Amino acid sequence: MKFQGSDAYVATPDLMLAVNAAITLKRPLLVKGEPGTGKTMLAEQVAQALNMPLLQWHIKSTTKAQQGLYEYDAVSRLRDSQLADVQDSDKVRDIRNYIVKGVLWQAFTAEQPVALLIDEVDKADIEFPNDLLRELDRMEFYVYETRELIQARHRPVVFITSNNEKELPDAFLRRCFFHYIKFPDADTMRAIVGVHFPRLKRELLAAALKSFYDIRGLPGLKKKPSTSELLDWLKLLVAEDIPAEALHSGDDKVAIPPLVGALLKNEQDVTLFEKLVFMQRHNR
Ligand SMILES: Nc1ncnc2c1ncn2[C@@H]1O[C@H](COP(=O)(O)OP(=O)(O)O)[C@@H](O)[C@H]1O
Numbered sequence: 202m203k204f205q206g207s208d209a210y211v212a213t214p215d216l217m218l219a220v221n222a223a224i225t226l227k228r229p230l231l232v233k234g235e236p237g238t239g240k241t242m243l244a245e246q247v248a249q250a251l252n253m254p255l256l257q258w259h260i261k262s263t264t265k266a267q268q269g270l271y272e273y274d275a276v277s278r279l280r281d282s283q284l285a286d287v288q289d290s291d292k293v294r295d296i297r298n299y300i301v302k303g304v305l306w307q308a309f310t311a312e313q314p315v316a317l318l319i320d321e322v323d324k325a326d327i328e329f330p331n332d333l334l335r336e337l338d339r340m341e342f343y344v345y346e347t348r349e350l351i352q353a354r355h356r357p358v359v360f361i362t363s364n365n366e367k368e369l370p371d372a373f374l375r376r377c378f379f380h381y382i383k384f385p386d387a388d389t390m391r392a393i394v395g396v397h398f399p400r401l402k403r404e405l406l407a408a409a410l411k412s413f414y415d416i417r418g419l420p421g422l423k424k425k426p427s428t429s430e431l432l433d434w435l436k437l438l439v440a441e442d443i444p445a446e447a448l449h450s451g452d453d454k455v456a457i458p459p460l461v462g463a464l465l466k467n468e469q470d471v472t473l474f475e476k477l478v479f480m481q482r483h484n485r
């Protein structure tokens with residue numbers, strides 16, 4: 202069971218090594234990196250390459266660890282008990298009918314080994330990761346309402362992603378294998394673009410990458426554009442049939458590229474960029 206990248210996803214050697222190390226150690230793989238660096242897609246691609254179904258749990262600020270295990274739907278039970286005719290009262294009596302299985306439960310009891318993605322763990326409050334420690338470690342949990350112990354039939358391959366918005370607790374980090382997806386260098390980025398736009402003209406790609414990395418290099422940007430923004434931008438450039446020359450200023454200085462709104466997402470960044478271009482023009 203080894204991950205070796207895929208046709209749709211460019212994995213650097215160190216990323217593949219990390220994936221396989223986590224699988225060997227039977228520990229969750231904690232993947233950090235800027236938004237848009239392919240963390241979510243990694244889980245999808247590894248699951249596909251290893252021929253496993255992927256169960257996804259997208260974390261929000263209000264998500265609680267318990268929701269990943271199970272929830273007791275007391276409201277439905279109450280409603281049913283008030284509405285039920287005699288036939289249905291068996292259902293109401295059995296609490297098991299009102300236990301809603303969470304993603305971890307589904308992953309633990311799946312027929313075949315599955316991959317489990319806990320996406321954007323840093324969105325939840327600080328207690329969230331700690332509350333899942335034991336379950337992820339022991340691969341079991343107890344359902345108090347039914348006095349059942351749910352144990353994993355097969356240990357799932359677990360991916361946990363973080364955009365680095367919050368620090369994660371030490372105890373949690375200790376149990377994971379960690380990998381930081383560095384922002385792709387130009388060569389890796391060329392390969393990633395190649396996966397999405399195999400027939401892109403070489404001159405347009407070169408010009409677009411130069412503008413893209415120039416913009417990312419601007420000091421003081423609030424939000425640097427990432428891989429997914431570059432891909433969006435290229436898609437627009439291709440759709441509008443914009444020639445490579447339109448991205449150059451002719452004198453090799455920074456120019457304001459067309460459709461820059463695909464790359465810069467707030468007015469301060471656009472203003473900063475325009476000022477810089479203006480200054481450079483006047484320094485000629
Ligand atoms: N290594 C890669 N290979 C191919 N496509 C990539 C890669 N990294 C990012 N992408 C593209 O960028 C998009 C955003 O990736 P995503 O996994 O959603 O990022 P994240 O979860 O880190 O925010 C993907 O849909 C994919 O099109």
Ligand SMILES: [Mg+2]
Binds near residue numbers: 237240241320362
């Ligand atoms: Mg993501």
